[in-house]
Amino acid sequence: MTRILVIGPSWVGDMVMSQSLYKALKQQHPDAKIDVMAPAWCAPILARMPEVNRSIEMPLGHGEFALGKRYQLGKRLAKRGYDRAYVLPNSAKSALTPWFAGIPTRTGWKGEMRYGLLNDLRPNKKAFQYMVERYVALAHPRAEMQNSASLGGLEGLPKPELTIDPDAQAAVITKLGLNQDKPVIGLCPGAEFGPAKKWPEQHYAEVARQAHQQGYQIWLFGSAKDVETCENIATLAENAPNIHVLAGKTNLIEAVDLLGACQTVVSNDSGLMHIAAAVNCQVIAIYGSTSPDYTPPLTSKVDIVHTDIECRPCFQRECPLGHLKCLNDLAPSQVVKRILP
Secondary structure (H helix, E strand, O other), X not given: OOEEEEEOOOOXXXXXXXXXXXXXXXXXXOOOEEEEEEOHHHHHHHHOOOOEEEEEEOOOOOOOOOHHHHHHXXXXXXXXXXXXXXXXXXXXXXXXXXXXXXXXXXXXXXXXXXXXXXXXXEOOHHHOOOHHHHHHHOOOOHHHOOOHHHHOOHHHOOOOOOOOOHHHHHHHHHHOOOOOOOOEEEEEOOOOOOHHHOOOHHHHHHHHHHHHHOOOEEEEOOOHHHHXXXXXXXXXXXXXXXXXXXXXXXXXXXXXXXXXXXOEEEEEOOHHHHHHHHOOOEEEEEOOOOOOOOOOOOOOOEEEEOOOOOOOOOOOOOOOOOXXXXXXXXXOHHHHHHHOO
């Protein structure tokens, strides 16, 4: 049996995409036990990945160096006898714990001063176009992985597939006073990255209004940070009785199960977009400052919409030109026609 430790990413979307690596590892080592170290909030997501044996809480905050704590953590992990480690973040500190644990093979991409900390160092991640390719390439021997062509294309990669708990899904639907009497369209109007990813509230509201008129119910998803945005959308959509603001009322795993109940999900480029793809929804993905040529939803049931103005993608959190035309000029009709007959 091969024991594997993965130092996982810290963003929702990246964590979902990392499941493709775990699937690739299990294809090569069916008996492998894969443990993933990640922030505590990741544990429910990891629990919905059958390939993951256990999640291990990373007790240090984002950006915290804490050399002594990392040393102690590594020594505790050494007792578990891992054979291999895969380090997905690019920082030097993320590679310290597997090194302190004495894990024989430590794999990751060349990053900030990781020579020695990683002894299976991969030199050029930019030879792989998509983030998911960069994850999956780590599962294969370095000599076989030179560029994207080595993996045979995005369509051939294992896709994230989060499991849905039917009992938990039914319980949260009941708790929130929802039902499935009418087909559900989910809207995910938030974006942790910044406003340059956020399609305007009035555009989301127009989608909600037209979908409601055609007999759909609308569920608005998001964290506590997105409550105001979602409430504004509901107000602009005239607070129709089948428009439900769920932002701030669910934890992450409840959102997973509720997204699994949606027929279609309209989302900015965000973690919830990747979750919707991984629970087999039809996804309409809206891109502003970022690009589907790097982090697309990993599903065949997807429509990607964006404008083609010269300044996008800029990958900025806020529009550097101040006009946000990449999103403002993306008309609601471009989304509506992909939902309604």
